[in-house]
Amino acid sequence: MKGSLFQENRMADQETCSIGGDLACVPALNARLGPGCVLTGAEDVIPYGFDATAALKQRPGAVVFPKTTSEVVDIVEIARRHRTPIITRGSGTGLSGGSVPVENSIVMCLLGMNRILELDTRNLTLLVEAGVVTQDIFNQADAAGLLYPPDPSSMKVSTIGGNVAENSGGLRGLKYGVTRDYVMGLEVVLADGSVCWLGNKCVKDVAGYNLRDLFIGSEGTLGIITKVLLKLLPKPAARRTLLATFGRMDAAAETVSAIIEAKIIPCTLEFLDRKTIHCVEDYARVGLPLDAEALLLIESDGHPAAVEDDVTRIAALARRHGAIEVNCARDAVEAAQLATARRSAFSALARLKPTTILEDATVPRSELANMIRSIQEVAQRHGLDVATFGHFGDGNLHPTFLTNERDADEMRRVELAMGEIFERACEFGGTITGEHGVGLAKKPFLRRQLGNASYALLKAIKRTLDPDGLLNPGKVVDA
Amino acid sequence: MSPLALLQALDYSVLQQCMHCGMCLPVCPTYAETGKERNSPRGRIALMRAVADGDLSTTRAFADEMSYCLGCLACTSACPAGVDYAHLLEIARTHVEESAVNATRTRNLVRRLTMRWLFTRPGVLRMAGRLLWFWQRSGLDTLSRRFWLTHLLPRRLRELEPNTPRIQWRFSDELIARNEPAVGKTRHRVAMLTGCVQDLVFSDVNRATVDVLRENGCEVFTPRRQHCCGSLHAHNGDLETARFLARRQLDAIDPTKYDAIISNAGGCGSHLKHYNRLLADDPDYAGRAEVWSRKLRDILEWLVEIGFREPRNDAGGVLPVTYHEACHLCHGQKVSAQPREILRSIPGIELVELKEATWCCGSAGIYTITQPDTAARLQQRKLEHLRASGAGVVATANPGCHLHIQNGFRAADGRAPRVVHPVVLLAEAYRAERDSVSRQSN
Ligand SMILES: Cc1cc2nc3c(=O)[nH]c(=O)nc-3n(C[C@H](O)[C@H](O)[C@H](O)COP(=O)(O)OP(=O)(O)OC[C@H]3O[C@@H](n4cnc5c(N)ncnc54)[C@H](O)[C@@H]3O)c2cc1C
Ligand code: SF4
Ligand code: SF4
Numbered sequence: 001m002k003g004s005l006f007q008e009n010r011m012a013d014q015e016t017c018s019i020g021g022d023l024a025c026v027p028a029l030n031a032r033l034g035p036g037c038v039l040t041g042a043e044d045v046i047p048y049g050f051d052a053t054a055a056l057k058q059r060p061g062a063v064v065f066p067k068t069t070s071e072v073v074d075i076v077e078i079a080r081r082h083r084t085p086i087i088t089r090g091s092g093t094g095l096s097g098g099s100v101p102v103e104n105s106i107v108m109c110l111l112g113m114n115r116i117l118e119l120d121t122r123n124l125t126l127l128v129e130a131g132v133v134t135q136d137i138f139n140q141a142d143a144a145g146l147l148y149p150p151d152p153s154s155m156k157v158s159t160i161g162g163n164v165a166e167n168s169g170g171l172r173g174l175k176y177g178v179t180r181d182y183v184m185g186l187e188v189v190l191a192d193g194s195v196c197w198l199g200n201k202c203v204k205d206v207a208g209y210n211l212r213d214l215f216i217g218s219e220g221t222l223g224i225i226t227k228v229l230l231k232l233l234p235k236p237a238a239r240r241t242l243l244a245t246f247g248r249m250d251a252a253a254e255t256v257s258a259i260i261e262a263k264i265i266p267c268t269l270e271f272l273d274r275k276t277i278h279c280v281e282d283y284a285r286v287g288l289p290l291d292a293e294a295l296l297l298i299e300s301d302g303h304p305a306a307v308e309d310d311v312t313r314i315a316a317l318a319r320r321h322g323a324i325e326v327n328c329a330r331d332a333v334e335a336a337q338l339a340t341a342r343r344s345a346f347s348a349l350a351r352l353k354p355t356t357i358l359e360d361a362t363v364p365r366s367e368l369a370n371m372i373r374s375i376q377e378v379a380q381r382h383g384l385d386v387a388t389f390g391h392f393g394d395g396n397l398h399p400t401f402l403t404n405e406r407d408a409d410e411m412r413r414v415e416l417a418m419g420e421i422f423e424r425a426c427e428f429g430g431t432i433t434g435e436h437g438v439g440l441a442k443k444p445f446l447r448r449q450l451g452n453a454s455y456a457l458l459k460a461i462k463r464t465l466d467p468d469g470l471l472n473p474g475k476v477v478d479a
Numbered sequence: 480m481s482p483l484a485l486l487q488a489l490d491y492s493v494l495q496q497c498m499h500c501g502m503c504l505p506v507c508p509t510y511a512e513t514g515k516e517r518n519s520p521r522g523r524i525a526l527m528r529a530v531a532d533g534d535l536s537t538t539r540a541f542a543d544e545m546s547y548c549l550g551c552l553a554c555t556s557a558c559p560a561g562v563d564y565a566h567l568l569e570i571a572r573t574h575v576e577e578s579a580v581n582a583t584r585t586r587n588l589v590r591r592l593t594m595r596w597l598f599t600r601p602g603v604l605r606m607a608g609r610l611l612w613f614w615q616r617s618g619l620d621t622l623s624r625r626f627w628l629t630h631l632l633p634r635r636l637r638e639l640e641p642n643t644p645r646i647q648w649r650f651s652d653e654l655i656a657r658n659e660p661a662v663g664k665t666r667h668r669v670a671m672l673t674g675c676v677q678d679l680v681f682s683d684v685n686r687a688t689v690d691v692l693r694e695n696g697c698e699v700f701t702p703r704r705q706h707c708c709g710s711l712h713a714h715n716g717d718l719e720t721a722r723f724l725a726r727r728q729l730d731a732i733d734p735t736k737y738d739a740i741i742s743n744a745g746g747c748g749s750h751l752k753h754y755n756r757l758l759a760d761d762p763d764y765a766g767r768a769e770v771w772s773r774k775l776r777d778i779l780e781w782l783v784e785i786g787f788r789e790p791r792n793d794a795g796g797v798l799p800v801t802y803h804e805a806c807h808l809c810h811g812q813k814v815s816a817q818p819r820e821i822l823r824s825i826p827g828i829e830l831v832e833l834k835e836a837t838w839c840c841g842s843a844g845i846y847t848i849t850q851p852d853t854a855a856r857l858q859q860r861k862l863e864h865l866r867a868s869g870a871g872v873v874a875t876a877n878p879g880c881h882l883h884i885q886n887g888f889r890a891a892d893g894r895a896p897r898v899v900h901p902v903v904l905l906a907e908a909y910r911a912e913r914d915s916v917s918r919q920s921n
Binding site: 405 | 491492496502505525
């Protein structure tokens with residue numbers, strides 16, 4: 001089982017209380033960054049040994065907090081001189097182990113780079129540093145009557161740098177797309193210390209290869225994103241939220257297909273199964289129907305008349321496909337409560353079992369019902385407890401195994417089940433990860449999805465941009 | 480230290496409950512101060528887990544981190560995973576004390592004198608209160624401050640001395656009879672806890688609590704010379720004394736005899752509600768503690784539960800009142816809507832929402848003593864929002880917050896709003912109602 005998914009975490013268990021800081025580059029980092037910006041004490045670095053992914057941890061040698069791009073460049077140069085790997089980190093909410101360190105590495109946390117640099121209301125763009133928290137970007141836009149649509153459930157915590165590095169989605173993905181669709185430009189520090197600006201404020205630009213897109217979703221393995229130029233939209237005039245309750249999961253999946261088929265694109269189409277509903281209600285107490293097998297949280301936004309029309313048609317479709325009940329949120333406050341409740345789904349599931357392992361399989365929307373059934377069947381066959389929720393409108397499911405990392409046998413079965421679920425997703429023309437990235441957790445499955453040629457291309461790019469394996473080594477691919 | 484220290488002996492699933500999602504980061508005041516993970520809930524739990532796993536020994540830095548935490552429990556309100564951080568912190572702090580990494584002669588002496596001696600003896604505590612009253616009344620405090628006598632005190636204490644609360648001359652036992660009947664028909668029988676700080680400094684709040692209970696059909700039983708509830712001890716790494724005090728409390732009040740046990744101090748109530756867990760392994764007391772925890776209510780929670788009577792009068796004018804949420808009431812006990820409902824019901828009061836109402840004011844038990852700098856910064860942050868609210872009255876339901884906010888305003892220049900427990904405002908409203916009725920009938 002060497003190199004298996006859940007082995008990594010035990011690395012840390014073997015190491016007892018070795019104080020970091022014996023990294024040779026620490027004095028140089030101290031001299032460059034000044035006191036307080038380089039942490040090496042065991043108590044300081046242990047909390048940077050993991051992200052939000054279950055069962056993965058590794059203590060880094062040091063944690064550094066740059067405040068400017070030029071400090072990032074110098075850190076890269078110091079690290080390169082000492083051949084010390086750099087793990088770039090935002091808020092550590094990643095779900096594929098992307099910011100989990102390797103031994104004797106430097107964690108570079110960008111939370112200190114949190115300035116909003118320019119709101120350009122003539123071009124509808126926002127220029128920010130990579131460490132700005134997603135919610136602050138939303139708020140900044142909102143205050144100017146604009147909308148920054150990507151809203152991962154972690155947006156109160158996650159950074160825009162992390163969002164770009166994972167190409168994160170969110171609840172509004174169905175209508176508005178994902179982070180990639182709002183990135184107009186990036187400032188990136190490469191492994192050799194050079195600083196590149198990729199993109200600009202132009203709506204159209206075909207000068208050279210589209211290098212900007214290469215770094216979106218690159219998970220800290222190709223460069224360090226230091227600034228992001230974002231596209232903003234006018235704020236929609238109206239929005240309405242619906243909650244549809246179903247007695248069967250299939251009925252919910254069919255409703256989603258019917259809505260899409262009827263050429264209605266709501267901005268949000270979220271799904272919760274029975275277990276998730278119970279956990280979420282336990283935490284959020286917003287009055288979710290506890291007798292439902294499945295729930296759809298649907299939001300439509302845009303011109304008031306269009307929204308009204310959409311909502312009526314969606315409600316009718318839901319009823320026709322077996323919804324037990326369809327309710328409309330009373331007001332903006334209740335709508336916000338429902339969205340917040342939905343955002344808590346993943347963490348709330350942790351109420352049930354000690355370890356919560358979440359997957360991110362995504363399929364074309366026409367295959368949703370099939371995928372749901374497959375997940376159920378696989379979990380049952382392996383005797384596992386699974387809960388499913390997700391961005392149904394995007395075909396993005398989050399089957400979540402409720403287990404215990406200390407139960408070696410069950411963990412083995414989880415691993416088998418996960419492999420099978422990924423296999424099914426690929427068979428349905430889907431992907432092993434819709435939005436959480438490959439990181440460590442999905443690395444073993446990447447080649448299966450990409451095929452040999454694409455996989456080799458991926459490796460070639462990594463080797464070219466990071467020949468010394470300095471940037472987040474061991475994530476996505478082994479170069 | 481025993482071979483298996485507390486954190487190692489702890490049920491591991493309590494630690495595992497934290498799935499390190501980070502959803503608690505934005506609400507943690509100490510993380511907001513430093514931006515470092517170790518100063519966050521997720522980071523602290525990771526350190527506890529590292530100690531439990533044997534990856535980290537119980538170091539001074541670990542002890543410091545546990546002390547730096549406010550214990551404000553904002554993280555528990557934010558945590559969707561249901562992590563019992565209050566419990567984890569109590570265990571970790573007791574673990575630290577048992578490991579003695581922090582021990583020095585003076586510290587041990589001070590802890591023994593205060594926590595183990597002073598706060599376990601109701602008579603002595605009240606006596607100390609009396610002495611303090613004389614000191615303040617006699618003007619000796621101002622005099623000695625003027626002649627720098629207070630400089631004989633160690634620096635920490637000297638800085639705190641002007642913050643010493645004004646002691647009230649009459650404690651609860653003199654203001655409240657052992658048994659007080661309901662006004663009108665008796666619908667509930669309740670026992671009333673007078674607290675220690677509340678009793679020494681805010682016995683008027685206790686009186687108001689009894690008044691309001693009586694107005695709402697409660698017959699009130701108030702045992703004499705009550706013990707400290709032990710929250711001070713439980714929150715500061717002395718679970719053994721906390722258990723001792725909980726037993727004394729259960730000896731004095733048999734919960735089976737009452738419909739509810741009433742507390743009016745957010746910090747105490749939050750601890751009192753957990754007697755069941757504290758005494759779970761005590762065969763003689765576990766059963767009683769279970770009943771106790773089930774019946775314990777904060778006064779504001781209880782009033783709404785029994786459908787309190789809205790005071791009626793034709794108060795002229797509109798007084799803007801804002802509400803600061805005591806951490807252990809809103810996060811510890813999840814009592815947040817009820818105080819607002821009560822304030823809104825009072826004629827002549829307009830409730831103005833406070834920005835960051837649930838953000839800790841820095842009082843946090845003995846935090847002003849253990850972490851004076853952070854406590855002062857959080858106090859300023861709170862004062863700024865309170866000033867911005869424009870309210871002339873600040874309502875809050877915990878003596879620690881009450882004092883800390885009052886002291887903050889006192890130290891600053893300018894107009895200081897009145898700081899008051901919501902129940903006092905309600906009692907005043909009932910009184911005003913009676914006065915107006917008697918005026919009309921005259
Ligand atoms: C409760 C919860 C809900 C979530 N919901 C969603 C969701 O709805 N949709 C979704 O897509 N994701 C979701 N996530 C996953 C996660 O929040 C996102 O992947 C997020 O973008 C990570 O941001 P971060 O700042 O925490 O990055 P980190 O976790 O710190 O890092 C993630 C990866 O990005 C790299 N990275 C970070 N910053 C930079 C940078 N400046 N330059 C280069 N590389 C960088 C890191 O090396 C790492 O590989 C959720 C997570 C949680 C815990
Ligand atoms: S305490 Fe709760 S919210 Fe915070 S990281 Fe742990 S599970 Fe998440
Ligand atoms: S109790 Fe308060 S200070 Fe301590 S970790 Fe939780 S939120 Fe932070």
